[in-house]
Amino acid sequence: MARAAVPGRLTARLAWRAARLVDVVVQTPAAHSLTFEVPGWPGHLAGQHVDIRLTADDGYTAQRSYSLSAPADGDHLELTVQRVDDGEVSPYLVDGLEVGESVEIRGPVGGWFVWRPADAQPVLLVGGGSGIAPLMAMVRERRVSGSHVPFRLIYSVRTPDDALFAEELRHPSTVGNGLDISWVHTRVAPAGDPRPAGRITVPDLIAHGWPADFSPSCYVCGPTGFVEFVADALVTLGHDPDVIRTERFGPTGG
Amino acid sequence: MDPDDSDIDTRADTSEALDGNTLAGPLSEVFAVDLTAATSRCAGCGRVDAVAQLVVYGPDPGWVARCPGCTAVVARLVRTPDAAWLDLHGATSLRIPLTT
Numbered sequence: 001m002a003r004a005a006v007p008g009r010l011t012a013r014l015a016w017r018a019a020r021l022v023d024v025v026v027q028t029p030a031a032h033s034l035t036f037e038v039p040g041w042p043g044h045l046a047g048q049h050v051d052i053r054l055t056a057d058d059g060y061t062a063q064r065s066y067s068l069s070a071p072a073d074g075d076h077l078e079l080t081v082q083r084v085d086d087g088e089v090s091p092y093l094v095d096g097l098e099v100g101e102s103v104e105i106r107g108p109v110g111g112w113f114v115w116r117p118a119d120a121q122p123v124l125l126v127g128g129g130s131g132i133a134p135l136m137a138m139v140r141e142r143r144v145s146g147s148h149v150p151f152r153l154i155y156s157v158r159t160p161d162d163a164l165f166a167e168e169l170r171h172p173s174t175v176g177n178g179l180d181i182s183w184v185h186t187r188v189a190p191a192g193d194p195r196p197a198g199r200i201t202v203p204d205l206i207a208h209g210w211p212a213d214f215s216p217s218c219y220v221c222g223p224t225g226f227v228e229f230v231a232d233a234l235v236t237l238g239h240d241p242d243v244i245r246t247e248r249f250g251p252t253g254g
Numbered sequence: 255m256d257p258d259d260s261d262i263d264t265r266a267d268t269s270e271a272l273d274g275n276t277l278a279g280p281l282s283e284v285f286a287v288d289l290t291a292a293t294s295r296c297a298g299c300g301r302v303d304a305v306a307q308l309v310v311y312g313p314d315p316g317w318v319a320r321c322p323g324c325t326a327v328v329a330r331l332v333r334t335p336d337a338a339w340l341d342l343h344g345a346t347s348l349r350i351p352l353t354t
Binding site for chain 1: 271272273274275276278279280282283286287288290291304305306307313
């Protein structure tokens, strides 16, 4: 089971730290991966998130949480943010914040939706849309740590163009070596895809997940409806509810 | 919305429910351990869930965490400029995993 204590957290309360934007990768027109430099960053677990706080000139503050999408690289950490047009924070992070500028970050936080390389069970990751972000951190953590734990990732997107991390996930060096990736396209499937476009189904989870008697750890992240469908389906397929971990991304985001 | 609108899904800033994962930061102001990995027992129906799995509304005017089974309020957390108010009357117990 997950341990609640977070490294380095036993005595000091988490402080807000200045985080300077040092790099931007455009994943899709609406979703950017942002790399921040945070001096003294203590490191984090795959699946953890941070809170970001913006403060306006008049003192008004807005605070949102975003998943870390990669393992820490020294003082550098990567978030992936999808713009929500009527949001208070995400439009600024995607369109307004420029390299060299800073925001306030608190974290890492969250000790439940996390994967540790020491965990030996096979892993099933099921992501919808930008819900891939914390799952991407797990895929990358597995690679960085040299883990041989078998992973299966099922990634649901509307169209091929809506996939985040598409280049990396489709790169021949990413798949194999114990990582299988399956795609679900809900609106438009690529030419030649034997699977017609449509929402994720129980047969998708049977074909591309693990049998329940393999006792995999299951991580499901995406919009609420997606998460609830997949979690219920996994229970129906015999998976122990205790090994299914879910994270809902609000449908209209921040 | 279409429940499978997979590309509209960042967190927060929404009138729709989030889950308890998003409380990790706000609760870290109060607790030295990560409380989202704890389990809580609902005072309304007795159901036990990880705090991360509670149905959460917020952040303004405060966080409200409801039982996914019976929708009773399990916890409320309000941050004022000089204090945090934590109302746990909807939880009969919390089980917090600890290492030795």
